[in-house]
Amino acid sequence: MKPIEHYWESINPVSLLLLPFSWVFCAAGSMRRRAFGAGLLKASRLPVPVIVVGNITVGGTGKTPLVIKLVEALRDAGYRPGVVSRGYGGKSAAWPRDVFPDSSPEQVGDEPVLIARRTGSPVCVGPNRPIAARRLLDSWNCDIIVCDDGMQHYALERDIEIAVVDGKRRFSNGFCLPAGPLRETPSRLKRVDLIVNNGCEAPGEMRMAIGAVDLVNLADGNNTRPINSMAGMQVHAVAGIGNPTRFFETLRAAGIEPVEHVFPDHHQYSSQNLSYGDHLPLVMTEKDAVKCEPFAHSDHWYLRVGAELDDSFTERVLNLLEEY
DSSP states (O other), X not given: OOOGGGGGGSOOHHHHHHHHHHHHHHHHHHHHHHHHHTTSSOXXXXXXXXXXXXXXXXXXXXXXXXXXXXXXXXXXXXXXEEEEEOOTTOOOSSSSEEEOTTSOHHXXXXXXXXXXXXXXXXXXXXXXXXXXXXXXXXXXOXXXXXXXXXXXXXXXXXXXXXXEEETTTTTTTOOBTTTSSBSSOGGGGGGSSEEXXXXXXXXXXXXXXXXXXXXXXXXXXTOEEOGGGGTTOEEEEEEOSSOHHHHHHHHHHTTOEEXXXXXXXTOOOOGGGGOOSSOOXXXXXXXXXXXXXXXXXXXXXXXXXXXXXXXXXXXXXXXHHHTO
């Protein structure tokens, strides 16, 4: 049986069959958003600015690299940013949880650990984002909060909304869950402050490119190599992310021949998942790597990437903050 995501790519009998459920999903989301807007549901206001980075589709759009880039830009501008995340997939028995570079991804989620490692800024996770955010304010003296993947979490009031759009897939068949990939209808983008397009030029949207930085050895983080140093080689390519196709395309663009191994997003790996019975090197995404270090081999590498945006992005964010 094909995964449900396969039917989101087009209008087909399966997506049409699920369309009535999509109408219910969209209506429920719209009612909830209006209830917060009308004050029928209470939203928390923090004493510092809140920037939400999110999207209206499920699956990978490039939010995490953008969050890292944004946090770095804010720190360079003199702010003390902290990051709040849901901690999706984390199995902690108590919330909220501070996240450190050496935190267990199994407990707090993979993306928060990655953000903590790459930024060095305080990160706190929990299903109640206002509580997690206040912990950052109380414990780390942050003066601005970046909320990772929080567009639909209206319990936390926000001052700036940044939506990330996949430049190639856009909104696929245009239907809401479960008939399509949308969490909210495209009209929601009319109310955000910035739309960042991952991969393409589009009117009214700021283009972002996810560029390869280098390859890092999982067993020895000080051992790095340029991505093109593997050009002409065949590798096992492991991806447990929302959009694995982009990862494989990046490898091919560098002249690497990937043997594709796709796992579910946020997959919890075991050593058996990475054993393929040959001597080919293995390359995975950075998000996967934070979960695989305990059983890494010397020929296991991850691809470190970074968000590339025009300077006007940072200027726009800082200008919006001046209005706060």
